[in-house]
Amino acid sequence: MELRQMRYLVTIADEGNIGRAATLLYVSQPALSYALKSLEKEFGVRLFERHAGGVIETAAGRDIVAEARRLLDQADRVTAAAERHLLGRTGVLRVGFEASGAGELTTRARAEFARRHPGVRVEPKRFDWGEEATALRDGRVDVAFVWLPNDLTGLYAEIVHREPRVVGLPSGHSLAGRDGVSVLDVNDEPLMWTERAPRVWVDWWAVNPRPDGSTPRWGPTNNNVEEMLEQVAEGAAVCFAPLSMARYYARPDLSWVLLTDVEPLQVALAWVDGSGNPLVRGFAQVVRELAADDR
Incomplete structure (x- = not known):
């Protein structure tokens, strides 16, 4: 046979x-x-x-x-x-991320990996609202910066980045310009959310339930970052996001204020468990080194 x-x-x-x-x-x-x-x-x-x-x-x-x-x-x-x-040091490495990824670490890691592996083409692949983990399992990317919480079934993951969360407000909002606010300060504001992500993901981002046991006031839905920010800017709702999004998506009609009493976003570097791709291992090593330097 x-x-x-x-x-x-x-x-x-x-x-x-x-x-x-x-x-x-x-x-x-x-x-x-x-x-x-x-x-x-x-x-x-x-x-x-x-x-x-x-x-x-x-x-x-x-x-x-x-x-x-x-x-x-x-x-x-x-x-x-x-x-x-x-292939060794040649080929293509597809790196998934969501919105602002792991902040500056995302861009620095791709640049440093490209410097060490000049024969490898690094392709960034952006996804929306938790899809990066699914993209790994589907084979659309080789490695990804995954926003937690997320379904990591079948994946190996290690946390490489943490950052505070902020609330996005229209620039004329009464809370705009403050150094920080409690999540309860925006309890009565309609909150942007998405139907494209699992409920556990939505609830974590919405801080549901709130510290006082209340539930968010659900506002309009969106399919991606751009739709979310447009509706916030026009005053339809507020949104919760990582601090890096405030930097990457700065615009004059938005104000970003630190949320002082919610747990930070954790970002994991993840890939399919058992992957033998040497390029993934090389990228992971770069990320570990850069993340250690940032601590």
Whole structure:
């Protein structure tokens, strides 16, 4: 039994026709038919039933084809691991982040990693409202700065950054310009929120419940940072955000005031647990060094 034969089985099952499968596999139809008969003889079971339009899996064939798919997927992962090490210091590293990420640490880490690995192209990928963890599991990014709380299932994560939270207000608001306010000072203000994030994420950002046991006054929803800030600027609501967002999204019609009595945002550097990508390990080392220098 060889991987080549497993690919034959999967392709025949997918096409339901030996002739079409042979075309996709770049082998002759007689050669593919012979290979199938040889496998059936080796396994001692019939894998496909023939009919006028082609073939269909038997009960045994369905089980064996399913295992063949898993075997081929594993073989592809083995090959990919080898290719990552073959690339060494070349390739592409996709770094996910949300809004202002981990503040200046995000930009500094990408720049320092690029300096140490001149053959690697670093691609920043921005996501909204907790999506960066899902993007890691989906394979859209290799490593990400994840705002907590978040679902870290299947991920390895280490906290690399903390920062205070602030409230965003329209510039003419009565609290604008203060050095700091309590979350209870804005208890009666409608608060921006999103339906795109899990409820636990929304409640943490909204400080729900509040220290006095009350619940926020829910305001308009949004799908991204830009929509949120537009509605805050026009006076429709206030928003809670990390301090770095106040710096990265400064605009004259907004005022940012420190929230003095809420826990800070924690940002984790995360990647798929067990990832053998050497570029991810190299990036993580850069982030650790820079984060240690910031302490």
